[in-house]
Amino acid sequence: MTQPSSPSPTATYRLQLQPDFPFAAAERAVPHLAALGVSHLHLSPVLEAVPGSAHGYDVVDHTVVRAELGGEEGLRALAATARSHGLGLIVDIVPNHMAVPTPASLNGPLWEVLRDGPQSPYARWFDIDWDGGHGGQLLLPVLGGRIGEEARHLRVEEGVLRYHEHAFPLRPGTEELPLDRLLDAQWYRLAWWRLARSELNYRRFFTISELIGVRVEDPDVFEATHGTVLRLMREGVIEGLRVDHPDGLVDPGGYLARLDAATGGRWTVVEKILTGDERLPDSWACAGTTGYDALRHIDGLFACPQGSARLFAHYRDFVTPLADEGGDWEETVRRAAYEVVTHDLAAEVERLTRTAQRISERAPRPGDHAAWALRHAIRELMVRLPVYRPYAADTDRAEQDASMLDKAAVGARTAFRVPEEARAVDLVRDLALGRFQDDPDCADFAARFAQTASALHAKSVEDTAFYRYPVLLSACEVGGDPGEPALGPEVFHAFCARTQRDRPLTGTVLSTHDTKRSADVRARIAVLSECPDRWRDVLGELSGGAGGAVGAMGVDGTGPADPMVSWLAWQTAFGLGEPGGTGRAAGDERREDTAERMTPAILKAVREAGLRTSWTEQNADYESAVTDFVRNGPAGGVGPLSALDEELAPFVRANVLGATLLHLTMPGVPDLYQGTERRYAALVDPDNREPARFRPDLLADLDAGVAPRGLSDEKLLLTATALRLRRTHPRWFGEDASYEPLRAEGPAAEHCVAYCRSGRVVSVATRLSLRLVETGGWWDTVLRLPSGGTWRDLLTGRTVAGGAVLGLDELLDVSPVALLVAE
Numbered sequence: 001m002t003q004p005s006s007p008s009p010t011a012t013y014r015l016q017l018q019p020d021f022p023f024a025a026a027e028r029a030v031p032h033l034a035a036l037g038v039s040h041l042h043l044s045p046v047l048e049a050v051p052g053s054a055h056g057y058d059v060v061d062h063t064v065v066r067a068e069l070g071g072e073e074g075l076r077a078l079a080a081t082a083r084s085h086g087l088g089l090i091v092d093i094v095p096n097h098m099a100v101p102t103p104a105s106l107n108g109p110l111w112e113v114l115r116d117g118p119q120s121p122y123a124r125w126f127d128i129d130w131d132g133g134h135g136g137q138l139l140l141p142v143l144g145g146r147i148g149e150e151a152r153h154l155r156v157e158e159g160v161l162r163y164h165e166h167a168f169p170l171r172p173g174t175e176e177l178p179l180d181r182l183l184d185a186q187w188y189r190l191a192w193w194r195l196a197r198s199e200l201n202y203r204r205f206f207t208i209s210e211l212i213g214v215r216v217e218d219p220d221v222f223e224a225t226h227g228t229v230l231r232l233m234r235e236g237v238i239e240g241l242r243v244d245h246p247d248g249l250v251d252p253g254g255y256l257a258r259l260d261a262a263t264g265g266r267w268t269v270v271e272k273i274l275t276g277d278e279r280l281p282d283s284w285a286c287a288g289t290t291g292y293d294a295l296r297h298i299d300g301l302f303a304c305p306q307g308s309a310r311l312f313a314h315y316r317d318f319v320t321p322l323a324d325e326g327g328d329w330e331e332t333v334r335r336a337a338y339e340v341v342t343h344d345l346a347a348e349v350e351r352l353t354r355t356a357q358r359i360s361e362r363a364p365r366p367g368d369h370a371a372w373a374l375r376h377a378i379r380e381l382m383v384r385l386p387v388y389r390p391y392a393a394d395t396d397r398a399e400q401d402a403s404m405l406d407k408a409a410v411g412a413r414t415a416f417r418v419p420e421e422a423r424a425v426d427l428v429r430d431l432a433l434g435r436f437q438d439d440p441d442c443a444d445f446a447a448r449f450a451q452t453a454s455a456l457h458a459k460s461v462e463d464t465a466f467y468r469y470p471v472l473l474s475a476c477e478v479g480g481d482p483g484e485p486a487l488g489p490e491v492f493h494a495f496c497a498r499t500q501r502d503r504p505l506t507g508t509v510l511s512t513h514d515t516k517r518s519a520d521v522r523a524r525i526a527v528l529s530e531c532p533d534r535w536r537d538v539l540g541e542l543s544g545g546a547g548g549a550v551g552a553m554g555v556d557g558t559g560p561a562d563p564m565v566s567w568l569a570w571q572t573a574f575g576l577g578e579p580g581g582t583g584r585a586a587g588d589e590r591r592e593d594t595a596e597r598m599t600p601a602i603l604k605a606v607r608e609a610g611l612r613t614s615w616t617e618q619n620a621d622y623e624s625a626v627t628d629f630v631r632n633g634p635a636g637g638v639g640p641l642s643a644l645d646e647e648l649a650p651f652v653r654a655n656v657l658g659a660t661l662l663h664l665t666m667p668g669v670p671d672l673y674q675g676t677e678r679r680y681a682a683l684v685d686p687d688n689r690e691p692a693r694f695r696p697d698l699l700a701d702l703d704a705g706v707a708p709r710g711l712s713d714e715k716l717l718l719t720a721t722a723l724r725l726r727r728t729h730p731r732w733f734g735e736d737a738s739y740e741p742l743r744a745e746g747p748a749a750e751h752c753v754a755y756c757r758s759g760r761v762v763s764v765a766t767r768l769s770l771r772l773v774e775t776g777g778w779w780d781t782v783l784r785l786p787s788g789g790t791w792r793d794l795l796t797g798r799t800v801a802g803g804a805v806l807g808l809d810e811l812l813d814v815s816p817v818a819l820l821v822a823e
Contacts, residue, residue: 008734021691039086044513048065049066076237095249137187141192143163143190203348251447267505270286302526315567333461341379369427377422381408392434478514496755564611653711656715660719721795778808
């Protein structure tokens with residue numbers, strides 16, 4: 001293949017590759033996806049990963065394409081078929097980490113480091129602290145118990161140390177030593193898995209010890225780990241990239257500059273989660289983010305601010321949580337952050353403390369700080385950061401980061417009883433900002449502080465607080481703010497205008513392999529913010545009947561039932577809709593199918609919340625009670641829930657179609673997750689990572705003029721119409737396009753979100769449709785179309801004169817959305 005010209009995508013379609021859905025399966029889907037209207041397939045990681053991996057983020061070999069997917073031959077065949085249908089390939093890459101696999105020999109570079117230690121040429125690949133307190137050994141927390149209890153399971157066979165399914169290399173010359181001396185002589189130390197949180201001496205991905213940090217800031221490591229992907233780009237097999245977890249890197253901006261130069265400026269987006277008003281650094285050489293910021297602004301439109309507040313009042317009455325266990329969002333986040341930084345990330349904090357202490361000893365004026373004070377200062381600063389991390393190496397962010405850390409330092413000082421000891425906060429703040437540039441350890445501290453802060457935010461907010469604060473589950477999403485779920489049209493318009501101005505080719509998403517609930521599930525749940533009293537009444541009815549609460553005598557048999565799980569599970573059930581969710585099962589199988597999907601999701605929620613059980617301290621009686629409750633209640637499609645489903649169906653329809661239209665026509669490059677062109681009701685992984693299933697026959701029927709048969713068909717028609725429009729007229733939506741808000745006038749104006757793209761396309765969506773109906777409908781609310789020629793609604797065929805003032809009750813009489821094009 002010769003390298004093609006590579007225009008930016010008009011829309012991408014994410015495929016989750018795995019052994020049950022390899023390149024060949026993706027190749028078979030190409031004709032349907034091309035007909036749908038996307039310009040590129042977006043593939044999950046394609047390099048060699050741990051055998052059987054359903055996601056591919058556990059890379060073990062950067063030099064080859066994954067054999068289980070079909071190898072490089074299969075990838076090239078997919079690219080050729082895609083090209084023949086006018087499609088290109090975007091590939092997800094994982095620069096931050098590699099797998100610590102079982103057996104370790106699957107990762108060749110790591111195997112050599114385990115055998116040869118810091119003298120191995122591959123030692124520079126991995127972020128290992130050889131001086132981290134284990135006598136120059138790398139801690140491997142793989143044992144099921146303490147070493148004294150597990151030694152009987154260790155054996156040497158054919159020059160390899162084995163422990164159950166694990167295998168480790170032996171340092172040359174140690175093969176014949178007695179076991180105790182042999183273990184001491186290795187470059188690694190086998191240890192009880194529980195020691196990882198406090199004793200680990202390599203950087204990991206968040207708190208996952210099976211993923212070891214890679215030092216891509218080293219130019220040689222960058223070249224070695226990116227060589228295959230860059231070659232495939234030069235040869236035209238791959239046209240663009242998605243970069244996983246850039247916040248784990250020492251210098252994300254520097255990495256992206258090197259990547260941009262290596263790819264010749266190909267379209268690249270990064271999985272950066274922006275918080276609040278945070279912006280992607282201007283200096284980052286990429287098109288933008290993967291799109292969670294867009295998700296937040298779309299979802300916020302469909303949450304009612306007044307109803308959300310009232311829903312919280314009902315939740316508080318029903319659950320009666322403590323303030324820091326779900327009763328107050330900020331308090332819940334703060335407690336979760338303290339738990340994570342003191343427990344889960346203890347090893348990372350200790351490494352920072354050691355570094356800060358070395359610097360302190362060399363800096364007399366700010367020096368003379370006790371280790372406990374530095375540790376305390378590090379924790380107190382981190383838990384107060386409102387974003388994932390600072391960027392000390394990015395000069396464009398220096399003023400912003402300094403202001404943020406100064407504010408955090410004010411609060412951190414109050415955590416010290418003795419003001420003089422609080423000066424440790426000032427030292428840590430300055431180190432985090434990279435202000436001690438003459439000290440060789442300062443850059444290391446600044447980078448590790450930022451990396452650890454990122455892990456802290458992800459684990460404490462997304463993976464803990466979100467599960468302790470299930471008030472409105474649609475708001476508990478990556479990039480979301482459960483404490484402020486609603487955003488108005490003006491905020492949305494400002495976001496879109498800024499996106500078109502600053503990052504017009506950024507990614508946008510509604511569902512991904514990482515979302516905790518798919519867009520359609522969230523769209524259903526969001527309606528509850530418009531009818532909080534109705535939800536209170538339904539939940540009261542459900543909780544008063546069989547299967548309504550967790551455990552007759554409580555989840556542990558000794559106390560009251562767990563109302564938080566009841567609230568969470570029933571809302572989840574409503575979000576899924578009818579038993580069977582995505583239609584994977586039919587008839588009598590539907591209830592069982594829903595139970596098989598809901599039960600793992602609810603168990604994951606209570607383990608992540610960590611209040612009564614956790615991943616590492618599982619409460620078997622509690623989890624059994626939760627399982628029985630889900631299967632006997634929420635998974636069964638109980639009467640009151642079915643009635644509510646029917647009652648709210650028109651408003652769910654408005655949310656689903658409204659979010660779809662906005663996503664596909666707003667500034668940015670929309671990324672569709674597999675299956676979401678139709679109704680797609682999925683929960684957190686593994687539920688959302690099932691092999692993709694396609695129905696090209698349904699699209700063919702719609703193209704032949706068959707009328708949509710329900711919401712799923714309506715969504716498919718809208719999706720194909722918008723995607724084809726983008727592909728046919730890329731300039732209307734691309735880098736040189738424009739975005740102009742259109743503001744309705746009249747008593748119901750706040751229920752209309754409308755805008756014009758490049759003077760040629762008008763999108764109109766209905767928001768808070770239930771409240772709209774309750775207040776009498778559109779009444780005399782009107783929308784003035786841009787002047788010019790005739791406008792035609794692509795969904796209904798209706799034509800309207802340019803400059804016309806239309807009553808929204810007329811424009812939206814058939815559908816809650818309209819997509820008009822100037823003729």
